[in-house]
Every structure is written in C-alpha cells, then in structure tokens.
Amino acid sequence: MLGRLILATLSTMFAIRYWSVIILIVAAAIGFFVYTTTGGGGRFDFKLGLDLSGGSHLVYSTDTSKVGKADLQDALTALRQVIERRVNAFGVGEPVVQVEQGGALGTGQYRLVVELPGITDVNEAVKRIGETPVLEFKLVKKDFENNMQDAQGVPNPAAFEDTGLTGTYLTRASLQFDSATGVSAPVVRVDFNSEGKKLFGDITSANVGRLLAIFLDGNIISAPVIKDKITDGTAIISGNFTAEQAKETVRNLNLGALPLPIALQSTQTIGATLGSDALRAGLLAGIAGFLLLSAFMIFWYRLPGLVAVVSLFIYCVLMLAIFKLIPVVLTSAGIAGFILSVGLAVDANVLIAERLKEELAAGKTAQVAIREGFARAWLAIRDSNTAHLIAAVILFWFATSLIKGFALVFGLGVLVSMLSAITISRTFMLALGLNEQSKLGRFFMLSGLTK
Numbered sequence: 001m002l003g004r005l006i007l008a009t010l011s012t013m014f015a016i017r018y019w020s021v022i023i024l025i026v027a028a029a030i031g032f033f034v035y036t037t038t039g040g041g042g043r044f045d046f047k048l049g050l051d052l053s054g055g056s057h058l059v060y061s062t063d064t065s066k067v068g069k070a071d072l073q074d075a076l077t078a079l080r081q082v083i084e085r086r087v088n089a090f091g092v093g094e095p096v097v098q099v100e101q102g103g104a105l106g107t108g109q110y111r112l113v114v115e116l117p118g119i120t121d122v123n124e125a126v127k128r129i130g131e132t133p134v135l136e137f138k139l140v141k142k143d144f145e146n147n148m149q150d151a152q153g154v155p156n157p158a159a160f161e162d163t164g165l166t167g168t169y170l171t172r173a174s175l176q177f178d179s180a181t182g183v184s185a186p187v188v189r190v191d192f193n194s195e196g197k198k199l200f201g202d203i204t205s206a207n208v209g210r211l212l213a214i215f216l217d218g219n220i221i222s223a224p225v226i227k228d229k230i231t232d233g234t235a236i237i238s239g240n241f242t243a244e245q246a247k248e249t250v251r252n253l254n255l256g257a258l259p260l261p262i263a264l265q266s267t268q269t270i271g272a273t274l275g276s277d278a279l280r281a282g283l284l285a286g287i288a289g290f291l292l293l294s295a296f297m298i299f300w301y302r303l304p305g306l307v308a309v310v311s312l313f314i315y316c317v318l319m320l321a322i323f324k325l326i327p328v329v330l331t332s333a334g335i336a337g338f339i340l341s342v343g344l345a346v347d348a349n350v351l352i353a354e355r356l357k358e359e360l361a362a363g364k365t366a367q368v369a370i371r372e373g374f375a376r377a378w379l380a381i382r383d384s385n386t387a388h389l390i391a392a393v394i395l396f397w398f399a400t401s402l403i404k405g406f407a408l409v410f411g412l413g414v415l416v417s418m419l420s421a422i423t424i425s426r427t428f429m430l431a432l433g434l435n436e437q438s439k440l441g442r443f444f445m446l447s448g449l450t451k
Contacts, residue, residue: 341413
C-alpha cells in the first residue's frame with residue numbers, strides 16, 4: 001500500500017514538472033514566432049489601424065427612406081460589400097468598412113465608416129468610393145428614334161421608357177473584341193443573374209425591332225436594335241469605345257452600383273508621424289505597466305509573485321500571437337484594452353495568492369494549500385471575468401468602430417487571462433511546492449504568503 005502511494009506521488013510529481021517544462025517550451029516557441037514575424041510587413045506582421053499607421057477616415061450618411069424594413073439589412077450589407085470591393089480595387093492594406101447606426105441607443109441614422117490605412121490622398125479616396133456607376137436599359141419610344149438626345153448629347157427624357165433592367169442584376173462585366181465589322185473593336189459584355197436574365201429575355205422578346213438604349217451614369221453609350229429574343233442573359237455593349245474606355249467601363253460595372261445613396265459627412269487624415277508617435281506611446285505605457293506590476297508582485301508575494309510574473313509574460317506572448325493569427329487590427333484603443341487586460345490577469349493572480357495565504361496560515365501543506373487555494377479563488381475569478389466579458393460584448397455590439405477595437409482586445413484578454421491564471425500559474429506553483437521538505441519547498445512555505 002505504502003509503495004503504491006509513493007509510486008503514485010512520484011508519478012504525479014513527474015507529470016506536473018513535465019507539463020511545466022512543456023509550457024515553457026511552447027511559450028518560448030510562440031515568443032520566437034512573435035519576434036521573428038514582427039516587422040517587414042509579412043503575412044503575420046501586426047496589422048495596425050488607422051490611428052497608428054496613418055491614413056484616411058471617411059464617414060458617409062446613408063439614405064434608407066426608400067427601403068422597407070424587411071430589406072434594410074440586406075441593403076446595408078450590400079452597401080458594405082460594394083464599398084469593400086471598390087476599396088480593395090485600389091490596393092488598400094487592411095481597410096475597415098463598417099455600417100453603424102447612430103444615436104445614444106443605436107436608433108439613429110445609419111452611417112458608413114471607411115478607414116483606409118496608408119491612403120493620405122483623401123480626394124482620390126472620396127472619388128473612388130463615391131463613384132456610382134449606374135447601368136440602365138431603356139426602350140426608345142416610337143417616333144423618337146432620331147430625337148433621343150440634343151446636339152450636346154443630353155438625353156431627351158420624353159424619348160425613353162423604363163424597363164426596370166439596371167446594373168443591380170449584373171453578375172459580371174468583361175472586355176471583349178468584336179471583329180464582325182472586320183476591325184477588332186472593344187466591346188463590353190454584361191452577364192445578368194437569373195432574375196436579370198428573365199427580365200432581359202422578356203424585354204427583348206416583346207420588343208423585337210425597337211431600339212434599346214443603354215445608359216451609363218445617365219449618358220447614352222449605345223442604342224442597338226433588338227433583332228431577336230435574347231434568352232442567355234448576355235448583353236453586348238458596343239459604344240465606340242477606345243480600349244481604355246472599355247476597360248474603365250468594365251471596372252466600374254464590376255464594382256457595382258450603390259444599393260443606397262450615400263453622402264460624405266466628414267473626412268479626416270492622420271499622418272504617418274502622428275500614428276508612429278501614438279504607437280510608441282502605447283508600447284512605452286505597456287512596458288512600464290508590465291514592469292511596475294511585476295515589481296509589485298515579486299516584492300509582495302516573493303516566489304509566488306515571481307511565478308505570477310512568468311505566467312503574466314506567457315499571457316502577453318499568447319495575446320500577441322493571437323493578434324497576429326486572427327488577425328486583430330490594432331488601434332490605440334485596442335492597445336489600451338490590452339494593457340487593461342494585463343491588469344486583470346494580475347488581479348486573478350492576486351486573488352489566488354491571497355487564498356493560498358489563508359490556506360497556509362491554517363497549517364495546510366503546500367500541495368493541499370495550492371489545490372484548495374486555486375479552487376476557492378476560481379469562483380471569484382470566474383464571476384468577475386464573466387462580468388468583464390459581458391461588458392466587452394455589449395461594447396462590441398453597440399459601440400462605434402473605435403470602441404469595437406477596444407472591446408475585442410479586452411474580451412480576448414479576459415479569456416486568455418483566465419487560462420494563464422488558472423492553468424499556467426497553477427501548474428508552476430504545484431511544480432515548485434510539491435515537496436515542502438525540500439529547500440525550494442521550505443522557501444515557498446516561508447515566502448510572502450506566510451508572513
């Protein structure tokens with residue numbers, strides 16, 4: 001019986017120390033990954049937000065008055081997707097495009113927020129985002145075939161009938177070259193979705209012999225004769241384009257027309273120097289906070305305090321790796337959330353240390369004190385961190401884009417801090433306090449916890 005007990009104890013000691021070594025090795029590997037992938041702009045480099053890297057911040061108001069409640073969310077989603085396509089088309093790294101609802105309780109007007117890191121030419125950004133290529137197909141009324149527009153090319157509104165067929169039904173546009181006339185001329189091919197295909201087929205079948213004017217941004221670019229019913233959902237636009245004009249038309253059509261009207265409300269440009277200063281200040285604040293907290297923990301709790309500092313360092317490494325892998329776009333608000341989460345991680349270790357002090361004062365052995373101290377501390381850690389998580393979710397759900405970054409980082413920090421305090425700190429303390437008869441064990445017993 002005694003032999004089995006000794007064997008079980010030795011097995012437990014070996015397992016705990018084994019896992020302690022594994023944790024240190026994994027933490028070192030993660031730290032190496034964080035260090036080697038920082039800088040250089042690689043795939044896993046930190047993604048910095050607008051306020052840290054510089055760029056443009058644009059806010060648009062949206063007109064949702066003509067959209068029913070049932071279709072509002074779909075229209076807002078489509079608006080965000082169209083703007084994202086336009087932004088991505090001119091090579092912006094890590095753009096942020098969000099639709100937010102104003103008002104204290106999120107019941108006001110919807111706004112479109114666009115952040116373009118690295119783009120400081122606001123005029124160009126506004127031009128690209130605000131372009132609204134509108135493609136329309138209109139039938140030419142009889143007796144107006146030669147009177148569609150005036151000498152300046154302005155269309156005559158009385159000459160056309162709306163068909164309901166617009167660029168909304170497009171799936172894609174592509175550049176082709178038509179050699180039917182013996183000379184390769186650039187044309188634009190337009191493919192419709194299933195609804196547009198049916199609508200286009202109905203229009204062409206019912207109006208053979210009539211002119212179908214094609215408008216782009218209110219200008220007539222082509223008015224071909226409908227020679228036959230077209231059922232394949234494909235239209236060819238031949239507007240005497242140059243190759244460059246045809247490419248531009250294809251690009252605009254593929255970017256899509258805006259499903260909702262937008263109006264520019266405000267613009268802000270943040271210089272790269274200001275962004276680097278904010279980043280430097282955030283890093284200095286984080287390092288200073290970490291060193292001060294570490295000094296306090298070691299001074300007040302001695303060896304358990306040192307264990308808490310090691311766990312805290314591993315926590316920081318894990319958080320930085322998560323920022324790279326998700327990836328999280330770091331802003332100054334996000335850095336503030338990270339620093340605050342470090343304080344919460346320390347708070348969990350303080351609760352654990354105080355519970356250990358109570359158990360050791362009651363005369364319990366180090367092993368029993370560690371296990372029961374962690375078990376008692378867990379309830380308070382769980383409840384407080386649950387409250388913090390609820391606050392983070394509420395902030396992320398209802399707040400603006402700036403606060404969302406803070407809430408995301410803060411929420412991740414709360415989750416990881418619980419892991420580091422309950423799992424990592426516990427494993428290290430058990431490994432150090434396994435045998436209170438050893439020199440290390442006696443030092444653990446005589447540390448700040450027992451004063």
